[in-house]
Every structure is written in structure tokens, then in C-alpha cells.
Amino acid sequence: MLLYAQGLLAIQFLEFFYGIATATEIAYYSYIYSVVDLGMYQKVTSYCRSATLVGFTVGSVLGQILISVADWSLFSLNVISLTCVSVAFSLAWFLPMPQKSLFFHHVDSTCQRGNGVKVPNGNLTNTAAAGHLPGWEDVESKIPLNMEEPSSEEPVWGSERRLTSRKNEKSKPDRLLVLKVLWKDFLACYSSRPLLCWSVWWALSTCGYFQVVNYTQGLWEKVMPSRNAAIYNGGVEAVSTLLGAVAVFAVGYIKISWSTWGEMTLSLFSLLIAAAVYVMDKVNNIWVCYSSYVVFRIIYMLLITIATFQIATNLSMERYALVFGVNTFIALALQTLLTLIVVDASGLGLEITTQFLIYAGYFALIAIIFLINGAVSVIKKYRRRRDTELSSPVTTA
Numbered sequence: 001m002l003l004y005a006q007g008l009l010a011i012q013f014l015e016f017f018y019g020i021a022t023a024t025e026i027a028y029y030s031y032i033y034s035v036v037d038l039g040m041y042q043k044v045t046s047y048c049r050s051a052t053l054v055g056f057t058v059g060s061v062l063g064q065i066l067i068s069v070a071d072w073s074l075f076s077l078n079v080i081s082l083t084c085v086s087v088a089f090s091l092a093w094f095l096p097m098p099q100k101s102l103f104f105h106h107v108d109s110t111c112q113r114g115n116g117v118k119v120p121n122g123n124l125t126n127t128a129a130a131g132h133l134p135g136w137e138d139v140e141s142k143i144p145l146n147m148e149e150p151s152s153e154e155p156v157w158g159s160e161r162r163l164t165s166r167k168n169e170k171s172k173p174d175r176l177l178v179l180k181v182l183w184k185d186f187l188a189c190y191s192s193r194p195l196l197c198w199s200v201w202w203a204l205s206t207c208g209y210f211q212v213v214n215y216t217q218g219l220w221e222k223v224m225p226s227r228n229a230a231i232y233n234g235g236v237e238a239v240s241t242l243l244g245a246v247a248v249f250a251v252g253y254i255k256i257s258w259s260t261w262g263e264m265t266l267s268l269f270s271l272l273i274a275a276a277v278y279v280m281d282k283v284n285n286i287w288v289c290y291s292s293y294v295v296f297r298i299i300y301m302l303l304i305t306i307a308t309f310q311i312a313t314n315l316s317m318e319r320y321a322l323v324f325g326v327n328t329f330i331a332l333a334l335q336t337l338l339t340l341i342v343v344d345a346s347g348l349g350l351e352i353t354t355q356f357l358i359y360a361g362y363f364a365l366i367a368i369i370f371l372i373n374g375a376v377s378v379i380k381k382y383r384r385r386r387d388t389e390l391s392s393p394v395t396t397a
Contacts, residue, residue: 046252064234263374
């Protein structure tokens with residue numbers, strides 16, 4: 001559509017299909033986590049995001065060279081983009097199929113049943129407690145996709161979930177039951193405090209990130225108009241993405257107690273993001289803007305990778321797509337609201353410099369929230385540890 005579409009309606013359809021395409025990232029990561037072991041989540045997440053960022057880097061560098069040196073047209077760049085996307089679509093058909101479903105399947109009669117979750121030693125434990133522990137998956141996530149329905153017993157869907165069935169036919173889940181199960185899973189997932197913490201940061205920071213990335217070109221144009229000097233926007237995008245890929249790759253080898261220091265880390269780096277956006281807004285120098293933008297993107301890519309595998313680690317595979325879908329939806333809803341208030345003419349319609357000042361304050365507010373929350377969490381944890389150490393001699397005696 002970028003090649004031949006014309007008019008506002010065509011562009012609106014283009015944006016609609018682009019949104020659907022970008023949403024498949026959730027499905028892609030859900031697929032990746034379904035074919036690897038839990039212990040590999042951190043490295044796999046860093047590898048996948050690094051590969052994506054390297055692809056962005058190659059595209060940015062190639063686009064900048066073809067435009068600046070070879071004097072290619074934008075139409076030619078769109079042809080290259082269409083070719084690459086078509087090749088990727090073809091390669092996707094050769095990826096291995098997952099051996100277990102992410103949603104909606106039957107439980108084999110050989111599996112243990114009950115109001116609980118199967119753990120590595122084969123025992124059952126309470127679902128509410130086990131659902132938030134890393135490495136523990138629901139019984140149903142172990143069932144192969146091609147498993148035949150047992151005929152001797154009534155099929156069970158999930159944990160004590162019944163489905164209507166007919167003889168010699170595959171049962172079909174009731175649509176209302178599907179919605180009830182999704183809602184129940186939603187409440188179960190977000191009842192975990194660590195998961196809720198990472199999810200809140202995901203939604204808030206992604207909203208701010210999209211705003212900065214979408215409107216930074218306008219800020220650069222104000223600082224250094226393209227008609228007055230040569231611009232290197234494509235090169236800056238390439239450098240920021242490449243350095244971000246290096247940082248994301250290194251995340252796979254970082255060993256830290258995220259349960260203890262995760263919120264403090266989010267607070268510190270969110271403050272650095274706020275500082276980078278503030279400097280980019282206030283210093284009227286294009287090279288300072290470029291440098292601040294690079295720092296901004298590196299930090300965000302680093303943190304979003306950590307948030308991704310932290311949430312995935314605390315979820316069973318069937319809930320991964322649900323949680324990240326909800327997080328992304330909330331982020332986009334917040335971005336839409338922020339755009340209507342700050343950018344759109346029907347709202348405040350602020351100048352680009354004022355907009356970025358608000359974005360800097362937005363990230364600073366995120367940093368303050370997580371600083372307070374993280375400090376409280378660390379204090380409580382050390383108090384519990386101290387109380388345990390003080391009471392252990394008494395117990396022993």
C-alpha cells in the first residue's frame with residue numbers, strides 16, 4: 001500500500017494493517033517461549049531482541065546510504081522493504097511447530113488432576129500459589145496439540161473446566177466459558193505483585209517511548225531545519241539501534257536478584273531516560289539531541305528486554321500472550337490519550353518543545369513512583385530476613 005495507495009482512506013487502511021502486523025510480535029514471543037525451556041528465557045529474549053535491533057540497524061544504514069549516496073527514491077526503498085517482508089513471511093512457514101498449546105486444550109487421562117498445578121516432582125500444589133512461581137506450569141500446558149480426546153472420562157479443560165463433547169467428535173469450548181476463563185486467568189496473573197510491577201512499568205514506559213520516537217523528528221527539525229543543513233537522522237537511528245542491540249545481548253548474561261532490586265533498577269534508569277529527554281528538549285544543539293536520543297533508546301531497549309523475560313519467567317506459557325497483549329493495549333491506549341491531550345489540535349496542541357518537557361516530566365514521575373515502591377519493598381524484605389535470623393536461634397534451642 002505504501003507503493004501504490006493514495007488518499008487519506010488508503011493511509012488509514014495502511015495504518016490498520018500495520019497495527020495488526022506489529023501486534024504479531026506478541027504471538028512471536030509466545031511461540032518462542034513455547035519451544036524453549038524456562039531456564040533459557042533470559043538468553044532467548046536477549047537473542048531475539050538483539051536480532052530484531054540488528055535488522056533495524058541494517059535497514060537504517062542501508063536507507064541512509066541509498067538516499068544520501070546513491071540518490072535512490074523512497075519508492076525504491078519501499079520495494080526493498082516489501083521484498084524483505086515477503087522473504088520473512090516465506091521463512092516463517094518452515095519454523096518448527098510447538099508441541100503444546102498456548103490456550104484451550106484437553107488434559108490427558110494419564111495426567112494427574114485436581115485443583116492444582118503439576119510441579120517438576122509430579123506432585124500437585126495449589127493453583128493460586130503455584131501460578132506465580134517460576135518454572136511451574138499448568139498441567140494443561142504439557143498436553144501435545146495432537147493428543148486425542150480420552151473416551152473413558154469427561155474431558156477437562158484447564159483446572160476443573162468442563163467442555164461439552166459428542167461421541168467421536170472433538171469438543172468445542174463454549175464461547176462464554178472462554179471469556180470467563182480468560183478473565184479468571186487475567187485476575188490470577190495480575191494478583192502477583194512482582195508481575196504487576198513489571199507490567200505497570202511496561203505499559204507506562206512504552207507509552208512514553210512511542211511518544212518520544214514518533215515526535216523526535218519534529219524536534220530535530222526545529223533545532224536544525226533540514227533545508228539549512230545536512231541531516232543524519234537515519235544514521236542516528238542506526239547507531240542507537242546497534243548500541244541497543246549490544247546492550248540487549250549483554251542482558252542475557254546479567255546475574256542479579258531482580259525480585260529484590262528490580263524496582264530500584266526501573267526507577268534509576270527511568271530517571272536517566274527523563275534526563276535524556278529533558279536535555280534533548282532544552283539544549284538547542286542537534287548533536288546533543290542526537291546523543292541524548294541514543295542514550296534514551298539504549299536504556300529503554302535494555303529495560304524492556306528485562307521486563308519481557310521477567311514477566312515470562314513468572315507466567316505459565318498459556319498466559320504469556322494474554323498478559324503482554326493487555327500490557328501493550330494499555331500502553332497504546334495511554335499513548336492515544338496522551339496524544340489527544342498534548343499534541344492534537346482538539347486538545348492543548350502544544351509546541352514540540354513543550355511536549356518534550358512534558359514527556360521528561362512523565363518519565364520522572366515514573367521514576368519517583370518506582371523509587372518509593374522499590375524502597376518500601378527492599379526495606380520490608382530486609383526486615384523479614386532480620387526477623388528470620390533473630391528467631392532462628394530461638395527455634396533451634
